[in-house]
Amino acid sequence: MEKLAERDEEEKTLAQVYGECSLGGRRIVAIEGALASGKTALLASFARDAADAGATVLEASASSFERYQPLGIIDQLLRGCRLFSPGADLEVRALWESAGGEGAHSEISPSILGVLQGAFQYLTDSPQLVMCIDDAHFMDVESLQYLLALMRRMGTAPISIVFTYCPDMGRDSVQRLLQAEILRMPNCTQLDLEPLSETGVATVLEDYFPLETAGRIAADCRLLSGGRPLLVHALAEDYTGRLAESAAQRPVAGPAFGRAVLSCLYRADPVVLQIARAMATLGELRSAAVVARLCGMDPESVARIAASPGVGGLLEHDLLGQPSVREAVLGSMPQNERQDMRSQAARLLHHKGAPALVTAEHLMRIGEPVSWARQVLCEAADQALAGGDPEAAVGYLERAHRECAEGRERIDIAARLTEVMWRYDPAAVKSHLPELVAAAEQGGLSVRQSLHLVRCLLWNGQVEQATRVVTRLGDDPHVPDGEEAVPYAGQLRLWLPLTYPGLVSAPATEDVAAQDADPSASGHRAAAALGAVLRGADGTEAVPAAELVLREALAGAASPASSLASLMVLIYSDHLDKASVWCDALLASMGETYGLVWNAMFTAARAEIHYRLGDLANAKRQAQAALALMPHESWGTAVVVPLSILVLTATAMGDPGEAETYLDIPVPRAAFGTLGGVVYLDARGRLHLARGRHDAALQDFLAAGHLMKIWEMDCPSAVSWRAHAARAYFHKGLSAPAGELLTEQMSLLPAGHLRTRGLTYRALAATLRPDERPPVLLKAANLLDRCGDSLNLAYTLADLGHAYELLGDSVQARRHAHQARTLAGRCAAALPPQPSSAAANEGAGPEPLGESGQPAGRLSSAEWRVAELAARGSTNEQIARKLFITVSTVEQHLTRAYRKLGIRRRTQLPSAYPNSSHDHRRPRAAR
Secondary structure (H helix, E strand, O other), X not given: OOOOOOOHHHHHHHHHHHHHHHOOOEEEEEEEOOOOOOHHHHHHHHHHHXXXXXXXEEEEEOOXXXXXXXXXXXXXXXXXXXXXXHHHHHHHHHHHHHHHHHOOOOOOOHHHHHHHHHHHHHHOOOOOEEEEEEOHHHOOHHHHHHHHHHHHHOOOOOEEEEXXXXXXXXXXXXXXXXXXXXXXXXXXXXXXXXXXXXXXXXXXXXXXXXXXXXXXXXXXXXXXXXXXXXXXXXXXXXXXXXXXXOOOOOOOOOHHHHHHHHHHHHOOOHHHHHHHHHHHHHOOOOOHHHHHHHHOOOHHHHHHHHOOOOOOOOOOHHHHOOHHHHHHHHHOOOHXXXXXXXXXXXXXXXXXXXXXXXXXXXXOOOOOOOOOHHHHHHHHHHHHHHOOOHHHHHHHHHHHHHHOOOOHHHHHHHHHXXXXXXXXXXXHHHHHHHHHHHHHHOOOOOHHHXXXXXXXXXXXXXXXXXXXXXXXXXXXXXXXXXXXXXXXXXXXXXXXXXXXXXXXXXXXXXXXXXXXXXXXXXXXXXXXXXXXXHOOOOOOOHHHHHHHXXXXXXXXXXXXXXXXXXXXXXXXXXXXXXXXXXXXXXXHHHOOOOHHHHHHHHHHHHHHHHHHOOOHHHHHHHHHHXXXXXXXXXXXXXXXXXXXXXXXXXXXXXXXXXXXXXXXXXXXXXHHHOHHHXXXXXXXXXXXXXXXXXXXXXXXXXXXXXXXXHOOOOOOOOOOHHHHHHHHHHHOOOHHHHHHHHHHHHHHOOOOOHHHHHHHHHHHHOOOOHHHHHHHHHHHHHHHHHHOOHHHHHHHHHHHHHHHHHOOOHHHHHHHHHHHHHHHHHHOOOOOOOOOHHHHHHOOOOOOOOOOOOHHHHOOHHHHHHHHHHHOOOOHHHHHHHHOOOHHHHHHHHHXXXXXXXXXXXXXXXXXXXXXXOOOOOOOOOO
16 A cells, blocks of 8 residues: 555555455444544555455545435445446446435335446456545445445445545535444444644655754644644645745645635535635634624534534634735635625624724725725724834725715825825825815814925925915915914924925024923924024034934834934934934834835934044945835925935045936936035036046035025034135136135134034145145144044145145154055045145245236126126026026126126126136036
């Protein structure tokens, strides 16, 4: 016989029965077991061995679909067998036809019994006749009655009947006959198949895997399969497909497992499959009472069938709840039936007060509208968010939105939907924004909803629509002024000038400490602290206030926007060591709580901290990680934040070509209405400077400065545009305007901003004579060393070495140059080339017309820039675009410049402005 796992005793018994029967007499073997217990495999193995031994083997398999077909099993046993004469064959065929026409026989017919006896008597002329009947609990009653009668009349003919059956399954009349007649016969042997042990499971797995693998996964397979051989084989098939991924993975119930369970259910009573489908539809909440209602049965019957020995636990949650099994069971239903059952399940669960998440699962899979669905779906969305499943929450809200007609409820759901969407995919909210903008213009949004709408619009660059919403909110006399409206109105007033200063003017300076009593203290403290720093405060109050907000954030009491603003306070106050610690703590604590957007923004902030500390490799890695968290279109106007860091790091690492590739990534025009846009202009200008495009660099630096001035956020530690513009002027040989800018920057620096002060001293040194530079550069190096900026310290030491070289002090020159190269290597930076000796020795450089004693010297910085561009041939519109000012402002600057220069028209500018006449080409256009 074929080797079966842990079936040695059963196989030995079958062999013994076969041997006894061959000596004369009749034997019956009843193999009892639950579904999938291996009965069919054992029966098939015995049938093959009996045939190999020379026996005549007749086989039949009963089915629930043929259980009412009279003599159906006997028909299967005899079909295809050659009987003792052609007439006998015809007589048996006629018997089937008469049985099918007359229906069930309540009594044994002598004529039919005689025909069958003759047929079977003829077949016993072989050494032995073996009849194998699988799933005998589904036999038709007539076949069972006649087989019993035949066994009594066949005398000592060598006949064996071996059948399998499941207890408590099939027709009651058949089960009664099996239990009362056959199993009580003296020549009947009963075999009860038990589930496989862990050792038996390992034996099955050894046919698929090496011994080590089979032993390692046997326990898990035993737990999943319940020791059912059929399911163990299915698990082995599923695991074979997973071995290519990783041999260390644990076995899981895959598609083969699902199909195996479904095949078992098909072989059970139809009511078992019906219950299984109801349970699979209901999912987690599947009590006997709910399942019974869905199946149209009573709970007692459902409980009895589920606990039946024949079913063998196939309806238990641990098995039927496996995703692959549930998918297979639901997939076996026609689509219309599946839809109907889900619809019934949704209504039933709602009526029973099931959790919203459970009911919503069914609502999402039915197409018909349901009047009460919106409330359930919205509640389920909140629960999904709390459980960390934003994708499901968005799905529930989208379905709820579709369920709504026009009205307040639809608007509220759309607002909630965009709020959730924005945290994970800001680009996806665009389709809902027109509806919300229309509602806002009609006064249909609350202050809180309007605040979020403005954020979404600005993030996606829709400045005009955001302006309309803000204006409407400010002018609407019907805006509620209750307790809830106050903090949101305050947020709008505080945050808009900071996040999008191009939209509204900056608010008056507020006392940072005075915000503690406000109901939304964290948000107000963070906004006030950041506003104070951007307007030039020294950070004495702002830094402690920011750290308080960050402590609250770690405790879950501050919003991510407040946390990020507080982090920027530390960065812009040059407290980079504190910023590093806080940023790492926030990234570690937030996980997926706040969504992809905030995770990406904090990652970008970490990249900026790394850059300011001179850690270029980590700055680049973090900036790339931030950019990769979301598609570029989802970054919206904020895409300039990580791009700026990438441009700066690539430039500093000596790879301007790579930096140019980041500039090729499209940037929304609206981004230049944000502080991030100013940082981007500064980064692009520094790349131009590294490329030797000094005019283009100067254009970007001055444009950045102009924006910061009109926004009243001219904070040198946020963007040191003056220091960089001064360097561009110096490369053009214009030391006077460079010195003016640096002097102005130094006057704007509050106490304690060590890094920015060090950068300013380094830039200032370039405008001095060689003998004046070392003390200033040493002061810059000391400040940069104290704040931890290794990159700019390396640049400063390189400048110091060059200054000593010009002074003829080769020892000091080599020492500082070596220090600079070592430090630059640690930063992964490339030291910029030093200016030529001639240019460096000139110190102040060629003095442009416009210095003391010349008419142009009376021009302001803004008038000087406008006049210079006009002298080069730029139109007023082109000047306005380049300097990010209006055409009217250009005209005003030119009018004042004409008056101060003593000229009347534009064509006289080149002669009155000779420094611009040497090059009448237009500057390189902004990317």
